[in-house]
Amino acid sequence: MSLDNKEVSQIAYLSRLQVEESSLESITADLNNILNLVEQLSELDTDSVEPMAHPIKMTQRLREDVVTETDQSESFQSIAPKTGKSHYLVPTVIE
Amino acid sequence: MEFHQLTLKELQKGLSNKDFSSVELTSHFIKRVQNSELNAFITVTDELALVQAKKADSIIASGKMNDLTGIPYAHKDIFCTEGVKTSAGSKILDPFISPYDATVSEKLNDSHAVMLGKANMDELAMGSGNENSFYGPVKNPWDLSKVPGGSSGGSAAAVAAKLTPFSTGTDTGGSIRQPASLCGITGLKPTYGRVSRYGMIAYASSLDQAGPMTQTAEDAAIVLKTIAGFDKRDSTSADKTVPDYEKSLNNSLEGLKIGIPKEYFSEGLDDGVKQNILDAIKEFESLGATLKEVSLPHAKFAIPAYYIIAPCECSSNLSRLDGVRYGYRCESPKDLSDLYIRSRSEGFGDEVKRRIMIGSFALSAGYYDAYYLKALKSRRLISNDFQEVFKEVDVIMGPVSPTTAWDIGSKKDPVSNYLSDIYTLSVNLAGLPAMSIPAGISDNMPVGLHIIGNYWTEERLLNIAHQFQNQTDWHKKSPKGID
Numbered sequence: 040m041s042l043d044n045k046e047v048s049q050i051a052y053l054s055r056l057q058v059e060e061s062s063l064e065s066i067t068a069d070l071n072n073i074l075n076l077v078e079q080l081s082e083l084d085t086d087s088v089e090p091m092a093h094p095i096k097m098t099q100r101l102r103e104d105v106v107t108e109t110d111q112s113e114s115f116q117s118i119a120p121k122t123g124k125s126h127y128l129v130p131t132v133i134e
Numbered sequence: 135m136e137f138h139q140l141t142l143k144e145l146q147k148g149l150s151n152k153d154f155s156s157v158e159l160t161s162h163f164i165k166r167v168q169n170s171e172l173n174a175f176i177t178v179t180d181e182l183a184l185v186q187a188k189k190a191d192s193i194i195a196s197g198k199m200n201d202l203t204g205i206p207y208a209h210k211d212i213f214c215t216e217g218v219k220t221s222a223g224s225k226i227l228d229p230f231i232s233p234y235d236a237t238v239s240e241k242l243n244d245s246h247a248v249m250l251g252k253a254n255m256d257e258l259a260m261g262s263g264n265e266n267s268f269y270g271p272v273k274n275p276w277d278l279s280k281v282p283g284g285s286s287g288g289s290a291a292a293v294a295a296k297l298t299p300f301s302t303g304t305d306t307g308g309s310i311r312q313p314a315s316l317c318g319i320t321g322l323k324p325t326y327g328r329v330s331r332y333g334m335i336a337y338a339s340s341l342d343q344a345g346p347m348t349q350t351a352e353d354a355a356i357v358l359k360t361i362a363g364f365d366k367r368d369s370t371s372a373d374k375t376v377p378d379y380e381k382s383l384n385n386s387l388e389g390l391k392i393g394i395p396k397e398y399f400s401e402g403l404d405d406g407v408k409q410n411i412l413d414a415i416k417e418f419e420s421l422g423a424t425l426k427e428v429s430l431p432h433a434k435f436a437i438p439a440y441y442i443i444a445p446c447e448c449s450s451n452l453s454r455l456d457g458v459r460y461g462y463r464c465e466s467p468k469d470l471s472d473l474y475i476r477s478r479s480e481g482f483g484d485e486v487k488r489r490i491m492i493g494s495f496a497l498s499a500g501y502y503d504a505y506y507l508k509a510l511k512s513r514r515l516i517s518n519d520f521q522e523v524f525k526e527v528d529v530i531m532g533p534v535s536p537t538t539a540w541d542i543g544s545k546k547d548p549v550s551n552y553l554s555d556i557y558t559l560s561v562n563l564a565g566l567p568a569m570s571i572p573a574g575i576s577d578n579m580p581v582g583l584h585i586i587g588n589y590w591t592e593e594r595l596l597n598i599a600h601q602f603q604n605q606t607d608w609h610k611k612s613p614k615g616i617d
Contacts, residue, residue, distance in 0.1 A: 040504075042495075047491070050418040050491050050494050050495045051491060051497075052475075053494045053498065054449060054478075054487075054490045054491050054493075055453075055456070055474040055478050056475065056478055056482070056487055056490065056491065057475050057479040064489075066487075066488070067333070069547070069548055070488065070491060070492060070495075072547065072548070072549045073441060073488070073492055073549060073552075074492075074547040074549060076437065076438055076441060076549050076552065077438040077441055077442050077505065077509070078473045079434070080438045080442075080508050080509060080512050081508075082435075082438065083432070083435060083507060083512055083515065084507075085511035086513060088512075088515060089511070089514060089516050090507055090510035090511050090513075090514065091510055091511070091517060091563075092340060093340050093370070093564055093565075094326045094341075094517070094562075094563070094564060094565020094566075095325075095326055095327050095370070095372065095589070097370065097372075099369060100369060102366070102367075102477060106209035111233065113459075115233055115459070117233070118229075118231055118233060118460045119459050119460055120229075120458070120460075120462075120463035121463070122459060127458050127459055129467075129470050129473055130468065130473060131147075131474070132468050132469075132470050
């Protein structure tokens with residue numbers, strides 16, 4: 040598997056990152072080096088192996104359905120880049 | 135004896151005997167931090183520290199002292215601290231003043247430990263040399279031209295230079311053990327689930343775990359006792375009693391079975407490091423342990439498996455850093471997409487961007503099975519290797535890092551950095567506890583011995599490390615000019 044510049048630009052967009060035209064070549068090369076490294080896994084026969092997403096055997100704990108959080112919106116919004124009328128503000132999405 | 139020459143345990147005794155106050159102690163360490171040129175701290179909280187020290191002194195006077203009351207520490211800048219900047223070494227969180235405390239911060243506050251500041255680290259915990267910090271590299275106190283290791287590089291350098299009696303660290307692929315090894319200090323990565331991850335800025339959630347970085351195993355036992363334990367706010371936190379780790383430190387090692395994986399001594403391991411490790415392991419024979427060669431056949435696959443799994447988890451975790459609710463936002467975004475893309479592109483450094491992109495790719499339609507699922511299956515094989523070996527031996531020993539600390543700026547390409555994590559990554563993939571303890575000096579730089587145990591055996595690991603430290607003095611060696 041080897042990525043070309045166009046694919047890397049697409050991956051960058053999916054990641055909401057911008058790759059400058061001038062550094063596209065070197066980023067593509069870095070990513071391909073990393074993909075070459077991980078290619079090693081193809082040596083392993085894993086057909087009958089159960090995937091391991093988590094190190095410890097545990098099941099999701101459930102809690103009582105009661106209110107545990109108090110309203111802290113003011114404190115949380117005080118550190119936001121831009122707020123107004125208790126909302127987080129971003130550039131207009133719908134005219 | 136000056137304060138910084140004492141261990142945490144000795145400082146605890148001095149405070150409890152009222153030989154000195156926490157304010158005196160704290161002032162001494164603040165001065166050392168302020169005079170240091172290591173760049174080990176992102177934020178120094180000197181004023182807050184003195185307020186906390188005064189409070190600690192009043193607690194001590196009232197006779198209600200806890201284990202860490204009045205003891206100064208450096209807190210890795212990945213732990214949220216209410217009212218104090220928590221940047222995780224990233225520009226994107228440079229403006230972030232946390233509105234709440236991480237559980238680890240809360241536990242340290244509850245025990246009235248004194249925070250000297252927030253320790254420097256690789257950006258969002260991604261790196262092995264602390265060269266990826268937005269705030270610049272940290273210098274290794276043993277040789278200022280060398281890296282301290284990473285990602286908890288500031289935490290490790292601060293303990294090694296005796297700027298603090300202890301530090302907190304986090305370990306996703308070796309980030310406590312490797313800098314501990316490269317700086318000649320003691321570091322413990324507990325079993326996954328032992329210490330709460332609540333409020334610890336997530337890198338790869340199925341791998342991240344917090345732990346202590348100290349001068350000695352005894353000190354690590356004291357710190358772990360305070361920060362470990364069940365937390366209902368972390369759904370992966372283990373509901374298990376925390377033992378008194380200090381109690382078993384003096385147990386005998388008679389009959390201990392040590393496994394030496396042959397894969398950890400093959401090509402790529404520096405000769406000097408290898409000799410130090412073999413000599414250190416031999417020391418355990420005189421303490422009553424027996425050695426046995428074992429095999430972890432999938433050891434080399436830890437690197438490819440980790441460098442899929444961790445980027446996948448980080449690409450998902452870091453999507454929350456988008457310039458909307460907190461952190462850095464770009465100037466005058468022209469629309470929402472521009473806001474996301476520019477805030478993230480300007481806010482993240484190169485290594486973080488690479489890992490996000492690898493993760494986005496490996497999780498994308500058409501590639502998920504070939505990369506992510508394949509890595510998760512390989513992770514099972516790596517983990518099974520350990521369980522096979524633990525049927526025969528109690529612990530595994532080997533090197534932490536294939537080399538001693540390298541020159542700042544010498545590893546330009548990402549893959550060569552990744553290869554240096556060969557011995558540490560598999561422990562995180564399996565979720566096991568492991569330590570690095572000082573075990574030798576090679577070319578004037580410290581070497582750490584890796585001790586890996588089965589799940590929930592921190593008590594035994596600390597006991598083994600303490601017995602080694604009773605027998606040797608590698609942990610007492612200091613960098614030149616620091617005494």
